[in-house]
Amino acid sequence: MKEKAQLMDxxxxxxxxxxxxxxxxxxxxGIEDIVLVGIKTRGxxxxxxxxxxxxxxxGSKINTGEIDITLYRDDLKKVDLDPVVNGSNIKFNIDNKIVILxxxxxxxxxxxxxxxDAIMDIGRPKAIQLAVLVDRGHRELPVRADYVGKNVPTSKHEIISVKLVETDDEDSVTIKE
Incomplete structure (x- = not known):
């Protein structure tokens, strides 16, 4: 795939x-009762x-954790017969909290x-909200983000590539085809 354009630096x-x-x-x-849960890997x-x-x-810190959805995927059989599970890391109670995925x-x-599904197996939040860096459209399920960094209309043949310093040694969002 070749890079078509850089969307975010x-x-x-x-x-x-x-x-x-x-x-x-x-x-x-405010931030009372809010917890953040990043979806592995780049979330x-x-x-x-x-x-x-x-x-x-x-001036206050929010509890932040990470969730591994590997075993909750509906395409697991198609993707990998022996999945690598990195584990979730949520060291706080999410009951009656506003969980922002x-x-x-x-x-x-x-x-x-x-x-x-993974969050509901851990506890019973008051509410769950969704924050994403990029929303590219093409939903198959009735899901909408509450917070979006950038909306990017794409074709199904294009790929959005997010690179972050923490995982990829650079910060960029590109579109490839």
Missing amino acids: EKAIARAITRVSHEIIEKNK VPIANRICKKVEQIE VDDVLYTGRTVRSAL
């Missing part, structure tokens, strides 16, 4: 994180960045559905 990603952080605070009238560093930004704005790209909605 380091500064654009930082601006999107700042905007999403402010929107989370505004929508929830985790995005959740951590949102946590740091919210802490700068509000964080991921890099929202596409069909299947990853989010898997994350919802």
